Every structure is written in structure tokens, then in C-alpha cells.
Amino acid sequence: MRPVAVTGLGVVSPFGTGVKAYWNGLSAGVCAIRPATLVDTEGFRCRIAAEVPDGIGGSPRRSRADRLALAAAREALEDAGLSRDERVEAALVVGAVGGGMLEAEAWYWERFRGRRPASRLAPGATLPFAHVEALGNALGLEGPRETLVTACSSGAASLALAADLIADGVVSAALAGGVDALTRVCFMGFNALKLLSAEPCRPFDRDRRGMSIGEGAAFVVLEDLERARARDVRIYAALAGHGMTTDAYHVTSPHPEGEGMVRAMKAALARGRIAPAAVGYANAHGTATPQNDRIEARAIREVFGAERLLISSTKSMIGHTMAAAGALEAVATVLTLVHEVVPPTAGLDTPDPDVAFDCVPRVAREAAVEYAISNSFGFGGQNVTLLFGRA
Amino acid sequence: MARVVVTGVGVVTGAVTGGRERVRAFLLSGGGPALSVPGSALQGLVDETETRRLSRVCQLSVAAARIALADAGLGPGAGLGLVLGAEFGDVRSTREFVDGYLGRGPAGLSPLLFPNTVMNTMAAATAIAVTARELSLTLNAPTVAGELAIARAAAAVRSGRVAAVLAGGVDEIDPFLAELLAEAGAVRETRGEGAGFVVLESRDGAEARGARVFGEITGAAWRALRARPYGVGHDSGSRALAAALHEAGVAPNDLGRVWISASGDGPRDRWEQAILEKALQPARPPQTALVPRVGRHSGLGALAVAAAALDDAARPALVHAIARGGTHVALVVRGQGEPGSQRVSGHPQ
Numbered sequence: 001m002r003p004v005a006v007t008g009l010g011v012v013s014p015f016g017t018g019v020k021a022y023w024n025g026l027s028a029g030v031c032a033i034r035p036a037t038l039v040d041t042e043g044f045r046c047r048i049a050a051e052v053p054d055g056i057g058g059s060p061r062r063s064r065a066d067r068l069a070l071a072a073a074r075e076a077l078e079d080a081g082l083s084r085d086e087r088v089e090a091a092l093v094v095g096a097v098g099g100g101m102l103e104a105e106a107w108y109w110e111r112f113r114g115r116r117p118a119s120r121l122a123p124g125a126t127l128p129f130a131h132v133e134a135l136g137n138a139l140g141l142e143g144p145r146e147t148l149v150t151a152c153s154s155g156a157a158s159l160a161l162a163a164d165l166i167a168d169g170v171v172s173a174a175l176a177g178g179v180d181a182l183t184r185v186c187f188m189g190f191n192a193l194k195l196l197s198a199e200p201c202r203p204f205d206r207d208r209r210g211m212s213i214g215e216g217a218a219f220v221v222l223e224d225l226e227r228a229r230a231r232d233v234r235i236y237a238a239l240a241g242h243g244m245t246t247d248a249y250h251v252t253s254p255h256p257e258g259e260g261m262v263r264a265m266k267a268a269l270a271r272g273r274i275a276p277a278a279v280g281y282a283n284a285h286g287t288a289t290p291q292n293d294r295i296e297a298r299a300i301r302e303v304f305g306a307e308r309l310l311i312s313s314t315k316s317m318i319g320h321t322m323a324a325a326g327a328l329e330a331v332a333t334v335l336t337l338v339h340e341v342v343p344p345t346a347g348l349d350t351p352d353p354d355v356a357f358d359c360v361p362r363v364a365r366e367a368a369v370e371y372a373i374s375n376s377f378g379f380g381g382q383n384v385t386l387l388f389g390r391a
Numbered sequence: 392m393a394r395v396v397v398t399g400v401g402v403v404t405g406a407v408t409g410g411r412e413r414v415r416a417f418l419l420s421g422g423g424p425a426l427s428v429p430g431s432a433l434q435g436l437v438d439e440t441e442t443r444r445l446s447r448v449c450q451l452s453v454a455a456a457r458i459a460l461a462d463a464g465l466g467p468g469a470g471l472g473l474v475l476g477a478e479f480g481d482v483r484s485t486r487e488f489v490d491g492y493l494g495r496g497p498a499g500l501s502p503l504l505f506p507n508t509v510m511n512t513m514a515a516a517t518a519i520a521v522t523a524r525e526l527s528l529t530l531n532a533p534t535v536a537g538e539l540a541i542a543r544a545a546a547a548v549r550s551g552r553v554a555a556v557l558a559g560g561v562d563e564i565d566p567f568l569a570e571l572l573a574e575a576g577a578v579r580e581t582r583g584e585g586a587g588f589v590v591l592e593s594r595d596g597a598e599a600r601g602a603r604v605f606g607e608i609t610g611a612a613w614r615a616l617r618a619r620p621y622g623v624g625h626d627s628g629s630r631a632l633a634a635a636l637h638e639a640g641v642a643p644n645d646l647g648r649v650w651i652s653a654s655g656d657g658p659r660d661r662w663e664q665a666i667l668e669k670a671l672q673p674a675r676p677p678q679t680a681l682v683p684r685v686g687r688h689s690g691l692g693a694l695a696v697a698a699a700a701l702d703d704a705a706r707p708a709l710v711h712a713i714a715r716g717g718t719h720v721a722l723v724v725r726g727q728g729e730p731g732s733q734r735v736s737g738h739p740q
Binding site for chain 1 (some may be wrong): 397436473477479480485488489490491493497498500501502505506508509510511512514515516518519522523524525526527528529530531532533539542546547549550568572574577613614615616617618619620621623630634715716718735
């Protein structure tokens with residue numbers, strides 16, 4: 001198996017466009033969760049979300065999600081300095097859930113009310129696979145292409161699959177990440193499940209009331225480590241291992257013992273041949289629902305032991321960005337290693353006594369970490385752990 | 392690297408529902424198109440609770456997965472992964488969910504329907520039903536989702552990341568979706584519905600448990616050809632075909648048959664022919680398309696791989712599929728010549 005390096009980063013987040021804006025926001029502990037404007041919140045208990053501010057760019061003929069993805073993907077490719085020829089051979093793996101749903105909803109709403117929609121609906125543009133086609137075509141990526149839907153772990157799983165393609169020698173480089181725009185269906189669905197908090201989410205807080213949703217995109221360029229070195233390009237980190245497991249327990253609830261989460265974390269460590277003690281930070285899935293945070297903390301404790309590990313949830317600042325979450329959090333984890341700063345858990349006032357870890361409340365912490373994990377879990381009991389090491 | 396063998400197949404389609412023997416009989420029988428899955432096809436394959444709780448597309452997936460595992464003689468338990476391809480997901484539930492809101496406001500939203508709006512709902516239901524606890528992936532692609540899922544699963548077995556995988560896909564015909572596609576001026580092709588899975592295992596693992604191996608995937612690759620989104624391209628130089636044949640150690644002249652993805656979408660079908668001609672020339676192995684008999688859906692990949700494996704040609708077969716947008720997949724499959732097997736053929740093109 002060939003080792004895999006991270007050589008390019010690109011982000012569009014509720015802090016704006018670009019990796020710099022993202023890291024500035026995270027490291028300052030700024031909460032970007034505000035009253036929602038993209039969807040109608042009338043009649044819902046939760047009326048907030050973390051939306052990407054104006055200035056995404058791109059043609060208005062593209063879906064919002066496509067524009068988010070294109071901006072982040074371009075930044076990652078330029079950061080890695082891949083030539084046109086190198087891009088042609090590169091893989092493209094995108095984690096997605098909503099596709100062009102935001103635009104499809106507007107069309108369907110009009111139609112349902114008996115009005116003639118302002119524009120025609122292109123079914124192909126509404127589905128998750130729309131993004132790989134838009135990115136592949138616009139960026140000249142003609143290697144293996146995949147659209148991965150593993151619910152809220154999609155963004156992380158895309159990095160894992162891309163790493164497999166490199167490790168197996170199928171390609172030397174891959175662009176991988178996740179994207180989701182805010183959609184009515186998502187906002188309404190989590191409201192219906194009563195999982196959304198009326199106030200910005202507070203992961204790992206004793207008084208947490210649920211999650212906040214958001215939107216964004218993040219992409220990374222992964223490369224065969226030896227080739228990256230030969231190109232003399234900046235190596236941010238090594239993607240040292242990953243684990244993907246399934247609970248096979250319940251469609252929306254995680255296994256009560258976090259059994260699948262434990263297996264994912266252990267698989268990532270085993271693949272990287274890294275001892276638990278070498279890991280200093282976990283970017284938690286940390287949705288801020290009472291049940292999920294408690295189960296995740298329990299699973300982390302089973303793998304890494306109590307107390308030693310620093311844990312934070314960057315969802316406290318940018319909300320749960322669905323298919324983008326795993327990729328955005330992977331970038332946050334890589335930047336933690338690079339800057340030697342652990343982003344905080346914003347809004348954490350009173351730590352939950354059931355969470356036996358330092359969850360870095362409110363203020364970022366300087367910490368030189370050798371290895372860090374990023375956890376992502378999704379509906380369907382889909383668990384993904386990514387393990388990153390310092391370059 | 393492990394050798395990847397096919398030890399089971401399960402399909403639920405309009406024309407055939409069952410494991411390898413039913414598939415073999417279907418391939419030998421000929422017959423016209425049967426595009427919709429009758430309700431009776433699911434009897435005995437999903438229980439009462441599942442009938443009540445699961446959406447129809449999830450039931451199709453669960454049923455096909457159970458048939459495939461039974462065909463493979465593989466019980467539920469540790470070590471099983473799932474890679475499922477789908478083009479549309481659960482459109483019916485998504486529309487019901489949205490209509491609840493549009494009709495009654497927030498009070499009309501069903502928390503039970505919401506998870507079905509996420510395309511991994513079929514994989515989630517199936518993983519629970521058959522206790523697949525290793526990797527579970529849902530791959531979304533037009534036309535080639537099932538073949539792509541099988542190629543990805545074969546790579547996972549080959550590299551030793553998982554011992555056994557259910558690989559295939561599912562789609563259903565939803566009247567609203569059909570109307571939507573027609574309104575949008577979508578291309579005319581023979582669309583069907585159904586689910587299909589093959590069970591892939593390492594040869595060592597399969598032999599150790601005494602499994603009935605009936606095929607081997609000796610090469611698998613997927614790449615993209617340049618094309619506009621959802622469009623047909625002009626480039627016919629296939630790196631996927633070259634990679635799959637190279638991996639299998641097979642020359643075009645060695646191929647006994649090509650199972651193609653022709654579906655009645657004229658421009659796309661012609662593109663596929665150009666790709667095959669360029670990659671295989673001067674060889675012109677006979678071609679077979681299954682779409683005219685069961686329609687295009689994501690369960691078709693498993694049926695094609697099973698057909699290639701059951702074809703008792705002494706020569707390997709190629710399973711090929713290309714989608715609008717440029718994603719294409721090539722699988723080289725070698726039959727194992729099971730006792731009683733005979734040459735099978737689908738609807739010739």
C-alpha cells in the first residue's frame with residue numbers, strides 16, 4: 001500500500017470562501033450560525049442555520065451546491081499545483097447528499113401550487129452525481145469518478161475511497177471532498193425529527209439542545225507521498241489511515257454502545273499502524289444532540305482511554321454541513337496539525353459530566369499534535385474515521 | 392492482492408427473480424421486455440414488518456440481497472460489506488415527505504419519511520436486514536451505478552479491505568419521476584426497475600468455506616471520458632477498458648462476449664459502440680444487451696456480471712457500461728464452468 005499525502009486544500013464555509021477565512025474563523029472560535037435566509041423558517045421551532053455568505057462566484061445557471069463545490073475544488077487544485085496533464089489522470093470522488101435539491105425544491109413548490117415554474121428542471125442536475133459531472137468537466141478530471149452518498153459521513157468517506165485508489169496504485173492523485181447547500185428538505189427533516197436546536201448548537205455541553213445545520217464544501221488533493229515529494233510540493237499532512245464501518249442497527253440512531261464507531265476508529269489506527277497513545281486530538285462528529293455526543297464520547301474513551309485526548313467539535317461554529325461536514329472537518333484536522341492549534345468547541349459553557357474529555361471550550365488551544373483523527377457518522381449507521389499525521 | 396470470485400447472485404426484476412439457477416433459465420429462455428416488478432415477486436423475501444416499514448425501493452434491495460446471500464450460502468455476520476449503486480434513490484418517499492409539508496405545513500412532515508430522502512436509505516435498510524457491518528457505500532451515477540458498485544467492491548476485496556461484499560444496485564420506476572423525465576425532455580430509453588446483487592469474495596476465503604464459485608472478476612476499472620454534464624462525448628479512447636484488460640491479462644481477441652449497456656438512448660449507444668470498436672479492434676466479439684429484456688436500472692450490473700460468469704464460453708467476457716456525462720466501467724469476468732452450465736445468451740444486438 002502506498003502512503004498518501006495531503007497536498008492541496010480548498011474550502012467554502014459559512015465563514016466565506018477560502019481556507020484562510022475558514023481557519024481564521026475556527027481558530028478564533030467564531031460562531032457563524034445565524035437566522036436562516038435561504039429557506040422559509042415560518043412555523044419551525046428552529047429558525048437558524050450556518051449559511052455561506054454572498055460571494056461564492058460562478059454562473060447563476062449552476063446550482064448553488066455546484067458553485068460551492070467548484071470554488072472549493074479550484075482552490076484545492078491550485079494549492080496543489082497539479083498540471084493539466086496530471087489532472088487528466090486524477091480521480092474525483094465527491095461526497096454529496098442534496099445535489100441540486102435547493103433549485104429543484106423551488107421548481108416543485110411552484111408546480112405544487114399550480115403555478116408555472118420560472119425555469120425548466122433538469123433532473124440530472126438535481127441528483128448528487130451532478131457535482132462530479134460539473135467538476136470533472138470544468139476542471140479536466142478524467143480519472144475514476146465517483147459520487148458517494150453515505151449521509152452525513154459522505155465527505156469523509158470520499159477521502160477514504162480516494163486514498164484507497166492511491167494506495168492501490170490506480171491513480172497517483174485524487175481530488176476528494178464533499179459538498180451540500182442548505183435545502184428545505186434537510187431543514188424540514190431535521191426539524192421533524194426534533195433534532196435541531198433553536199439556539200446555536202453547543203456540542204458536549206451539559207445543556208445542549210440539539211444540532212444546527214449548515215452548508216459548504218471542502219476538497220483536498222491527495223497524492224502518492226513519493227510523487228508529492230518528487231514534485232517538491234508542500235505536504236500538509238499524511239492521511240495515515242481510515243476506517244469505514246456500518247452499525248447495521250437502526251436507520252437514524254447510532255448503536256447505543258457506539259460499537260460501529262469503535263470499530264471505525266480501531267480500523268483507522270490499525271491501517272495506519274498507529275498506537276492510540278500517539279493520537280493527540282479528535283475532531284469529533286459532535287452534532288450536539290444529547291444522544292450522539294454521549295455515545296461518541298463513550299466510543300472514543302473505549303479506543304483511546306479517558307481524559308488524555310483533546311476533543312472539539314467545529315460544528316459548534318459552522319453547524320452540521322451534511323455531506324460537506326466530513327471534508328470540512330478533515331481540513332480542520334489537517335490545519336490543526338499544521339498550525340499546532342486545536343480549534344475550540346464554541347458555546348461550550350458547562351461540560352457534560354458524561355463526556356470525560358477536555359473539549360477545548362470556547363478558546364483555541366496551542367498543542368503540537370503528531371496524529372489526529374476526524375470522526376464522521378451518518379444515517380444508516382455509517383461510521384468513518386480518518387487518521388492524519390504530521391507531514 | 393486477492394483473486395475476486397463471484398459466489399452468489401440475487402435479482403428482483405420484472406423478468407426474473409431469483410438466484411443463479413433462475414438467472415440461467417432466464418438467459419436461456421429469451422422473451423420480451425418485462426420492465427416492472429410485480430408485487431408478488433417480493434413474497435417470502437421481505438417480512439410483514441419490512442413490508443409495513445420499508446419503502447418499496449428498499450424492499451426490492453433487501454429482497455435481492457437476501458437471494459444473493461442464500462445463493463452464496465453465506466449467512467449474516469461479521470466480514471460482510473455492501474456497495475450499492477443507484478441512479479435516483481427513493482423518489483417516492485421524498486415526494487411524499489415534501490407533499491406533507493406543502494399540504495399541511497410543518498405539522499404535515501413525517502419524521503419517518505425523512506431518512507428515505509437520503510439516497511443511502513436502500514443501503515441502510517439492506518445492511519440492517521442482512522447484518523452487513525463492514526463498509527457500506529452508496530454510489531450515485533446515471534446508467535452505470537450498478538456496474539460501478541461492482542467494480543468498486545471488487546477493488547475492496549482484491550486489496551483485502553473486506554472479505555465478502557454484496558455489490559450491485561437498485562432503482563424503481565416512479566410515475567412522477569417518469570413524468571418529470573418526460574417533461575424535461577430526457578432521452579428516450581428503455582427504463583425498468585429492480586435490484587440485483589452479486590456476492591464477491593476472495594478466492595481463498597470462498598474455497599475455505601466450500602462456496603460454489605461460478606465466476607471470477609479478473610479485471611475491473613472505471614474512468615471518465617470527456618463530456619458535458621449528462622451529455623454524450625466525442626472521445627472514444629477508453630482508459631477504463633485498457634486498464635481492465637491489462638489487469639486481467641486479457642487481449643481483445645481473447646474475449647468471448649461483451650455484455651453492453653445499450654438502452655435505446657441512440658447517441659449514448661453509438662458512443663459505446665465507438666469506444667468498444669476503438670479499444671477492441673480488430674477483434675469484434677459478439678455483443679449482448681440485457682436492457683431490452685429487463686429495462687435499464689441499477690440492478691442490471693449484477694445481472695450482467697452473473698450472465699457473463701454463467702456463460703460457459705471457455706473465454707472471458709467483458710461487461711461494459713457507459714453513462715451520459717462520461718463515467719464508464721469495464722469488468723472482465725471469467726466463468727468457472729459449473730457442472731451443468733451451458734452457453735447462455737441474452738437478447739442479441
